[in-house]
Amino acid sequence: MDFHIDDTTRELSTLVRTMGEQLVTDDSLRELDARFGPGTEADGGRDHSTARFHARYWDELVRAGVPAALAPESLGGADLGVVGEALVLRELGRVLAPVPLSPAIRAAHLLDLVGGCDPDLAEGIATGRVIAAVADPDSPEVDWAPIAHAYLRPTPEGLIMPAEFDVERTIPVDFSCAGLVTCATVRAERLAEGAAEVDALRRRVHLAAYQWGVIEAALERTAAYASTRHQFGRPIGSFQAVAARLADGSIDVDAVRLSTLRAAFELDACNGEPGAPAHAAVASAHFWACDAGHRLAHTAVHVHGGVGLDRSEPAHRYFLAAKAGEFRLGGATRQLIDLGAVLAENGDPWEYSA
CATH class of the missing domain: 1.20.140.10 (Butyryl-CoA Dehydrogenase, subunit A, domain 3)
Structure with missing residues (x-):
């Protein structure tokens, strides 16, 4: 298999690495630990001020158009594929960046397959201005739910998108931002098969x-x-x-x-x-x-x-x-x-x- 990486993807991953090394420093992570880390576990629910979230790095990623670059073309993105996504996620892992890029990418691609979706919501999620949390069917815990503006749960029957939802914060092994989501029963939007x-x-x-x-x-x-x-x-x-x-x-x-x-x-x-x-x-x-x-x-x-x-x-x-x-x-x-x-x-x- 040819593992050739195109120039656009390579430049994007290099940009993410450079920004990460400049912003996600050991000192900045130590500050986050002091807010929500070992020995300081908080039950802030959906309180952003107590979440282990590197807001500055996320804002810079959004400003640089990184989430948008990985979004589908129909939502204004470059759609660099799963390979591009993987290379960017690797750079986040290198600096342990606590930012909600993975759910932003997943949510954008799911909304791309939903007919009649709110275009403002889809565009906001695709660009990263709206923080999304996407459920995993194999786990009750939802990453980034405590600070999410939108919650999506893909099922074989369709995409569930409640307008309102409640979150009970959990404490994962790495003290990342996650929680248990409850919401009223809502209609599922039709998704493409598979x-x-x-x-x-x-x-x-x-x-x-x-x-x-x-x-x-x-x-x-x-x-x-x-x-x-x-x-x-x-x-x-x-x-x-x-x-x-x-x-x-x-x-x-x-x-x-x-x-x-x-x-x-x-x-x-x-x-x-x-x-x-x-x-x-x-x-x-x-x-x-x-x-x-x-x-x-x-x-x-x-x-x-x-x-x-x-x-x-x-x-x-x-x-x-x-x-x-x-x-x-x-x-x-x-x-x-x-x-x-x-x-x-x-x-x-x-x-x-x-």
């Missing part, structure tokens, strides 16, 4: 891509620490046991990178009708994101030693983010079960692929 299935697969690719960025940056930071931390008069990175774990981590990051890109390319190629190749690719990407995420999270902590769990240092955030990603993805065993079911029913979907 749209809910595509959205579920898109969400899984987004999670894997974010996890890719998390473990990639965690490994880089850990390798840098191992080269400067001295023990017995030598950098600990020169010890064989430490060097071997870092080398294994590099292989794991590559596995997540390749499997995530494969899943994104397969989802783009299915034209809204995902078959065995797309399902197998997504399950494979999820397996690696869970398995590698688990290993890299523990490698980072072990190599950092006590510093890895010190809340005054940034390493612990990468540990929490990687573990949260593993849990949100459902764990490695679940992905192998999904992949096994695809193979048992369809055989090897890539047996004759180039």
Whole structure:
């Protein structure tokens, strides 16, 4: 499969990385932790002031047109595909950016498939001016629900979009913004057949891509620490046991990178009708994101030693983010079960692929 990335997508991901490195600093994340983080759990409901949300970075992403660039063309976007989305989500993961880009993308693509939708709402969500939360059918917890202006729940019967909804805030492993949503029964807007299935697969690719960025940056930071931390008069990175774990981590990051890109390319190629190749690719990407995420999270902590769990240092955030990603993805065993079911029913979907 050709993993060629076009210039527009490459420039967009570079822009997101540059902005993230400038704005989502360790100091800015420490400020968010002080508001809603370890030891300061709040029950603010839908109070934006207590949400772990990097408002400044989100405002800059919106101003730069990043959500719009990933929206469908019918809503004024560039529609860079799932590959473009994955590469941008990777950049968010690298800096642990707490911003609601994934639900903005998912909501825009869902609304693109709904006839007669409020055009102002669709345009607001596509550009990021209206924050959206999109439910996952496999989890009662909805990411970004506490600060969302709009709530969407895709189902096989259609898209549920209540005008009003209540949120009970939850406390995920990484202290991210999430909650349980309740709303009155409302009519479901008609969706194209298979749209809910595509959205579920898109969400899984987004999670894997974010996890890719998390473990990639965690490994880089850990390798840098191992080269400067001295023990017995030598950098600990020169010890064989430490060097071997870092080398294994590099292989794991590559596995997540390749499997995530494969899943994104397969989802783009299915034209809204995902078959065995797309399902197998997504399950494979999820397996690696869970398995590698688990290993890299523990490698980072072990190599950092006590510093890895010190809340005054940034390493612990990468540990929490990687573990949260593993849990949100459902764990490695679940992905192998999904992949096994695809193979048992369809055989090897890539047996004759180039």
